[in-house]
Amino acid sequence: MFPCWKKLSVKSAAAANFLSLASQRALTPSRKSSSGKRFNVPPSAEFVARVSGIPTMAKLPYRDSADGLDAAFVGVPIDTGTSNRPGARFGPRQIRVESALLRAYNSGTRAAPYESLVVADIGDVNVNVYDLKDTCRRIREAYRKILAAGCIPLTMGGDHTIAYPILQAVAEKHGPVGLIHVDAHADTSDVVLGEKIGHGTPFRRCVEEGLLNCERVVQIGLRGTGYSPDSYEWSRAQGFRVVQVEECWFKSLAPLMSEVRAQMGLGPVYLSFDIDALDPGFAPGTGTPEIAGLTPTQGVEIIRGCRHLNLVGCDLVEVSPPYDTTGNTALTGANLLFEMLCVLPKVKYY
Numbered sequence: 001m002f003p004c005w006k007k008l009s010v011k012s013a014a015a016a017n018f019l020s021l022a023s024q025r026a027l028t029p030s031r032k033s034s035s036g037k038r039f040n041v042p043p044s045a046e047f048v049a050r051v052s053g054i055p056t057m058a059k060l061p062y063r064d065s066a067d068g069l070d071a072a073f074v075g076v077p078i079d080t081g082t083s084n085r086p087g088a089r090f091g092p093r094q095i096r097v098e099s100a101l102l103r104a105y106n107s108g109t110r111a112a113p114y115e116s117l118v119v120a121d122i123g124d125v126n127v128n129v130y131d132l133k134d135t136c137r138r139i140r141e142a143y144r145k146i147l148a149a150g151c152i153p154l155t156m157g158g159d160h161t162i163a164y165p166i167l168q169a170v171a172e173k174h175g176p177v178g179l180i181h182v183d184a185h186a187d188t189s190d191v192v193l194g195e196k197i198g199h200g201t202p203f204r205r206c207v208e209e210g211l212l213n214c215e216r217v218v219q220i221g222l223r224g225t226g227y228s229p230d231s232y233e234w235s236r237a238q239g240f241r242v243v244q245v246e247e248c249w250f251k252s253l254a255p256l257m258s259e260v261r262a263q264m265g266l267g268p269v270y271l272s273f274d275i276d277a278l279d280p281g282f283a284p285g286t287g288t289p290e291i292a293g294l295t296p297t298q299g300v301e302i303i304r305g306c307r308h309l310n311l312v313g314c315d316l317v318e319v320s321p322p323y324d325t326t327g328n329t330a331l332t333g334a335n336l337l338f339e340m341l342c343v344l345p346k347v348k349y350y
């Protein structure tokens, strides 16, 4: 019941007055379950100062591979696919910094992810910032390895291009998946400035390659000006459910999510959350903001509504730190990623 960090005590933490990597590792507690499995537990700020240490997601230990992990936070630091404001390449780094505020339990839902899953931060995909197509190849290969280890990736973007190679790897393992896509934009353009690969095209490519089970796709929060009167015609023609933001205004999204759970059924589901789904008043640090978006509460309702689904991967993309120097967009992203961790299969709830 009591995690090891309780036993570490203030005294032993204070004794480590210089947090070298080794001592930081020593202060990153683990908990042994009755089955003998060792869980990683973020150090409590009651004993280890939040501002100390080398930033990893939620102050979890860093591992250099997904072997032995049930879930892993992984960064994909690119913005080469961005059409407007750049900066998302710095997203993973700032999400990690702001995530120092995250604690181990979900007070709202009583989820205890670190008592259920072995979780770590496995660093970033080694992207090629000069070549987006080569970056896609690198992402696909990295995710093949993560998935082959039986680990569920929780991705920190990076611009939305990354969903395409990630879903290539996911579908290779699981077959065509259901998709819960939360975004201001459909990201289903065909060609932009002559290019097939970019952050406006990933889900068109996914459909073309048969990576999605189109009757089990929902897009939530879509809005903004379009190139034609019906910007979402193509999505609907594929069989996607499109929930424009107007259907979300002024209400709880819990009823919607109960319909989404019925739509998704028991099959594998991928959750892709573009931070620009939220209103730019709450999340200004992003590349293509659109007014009148979702509230953070609605974002949390969507993610909590994914509990009991067979989630095989999640991402939180498009955090662009240069456009929000307060860090609050990244902090919001970090919290949404924690909420995603809490709804993965097999997470224990008190």
Ligand SMILES: [Mn+2]
Pocket (backbone or CB within 6 Å): 160, 183, 184, 185, 187, 199, 274, 318
């Ligand atoms: Mn997007």
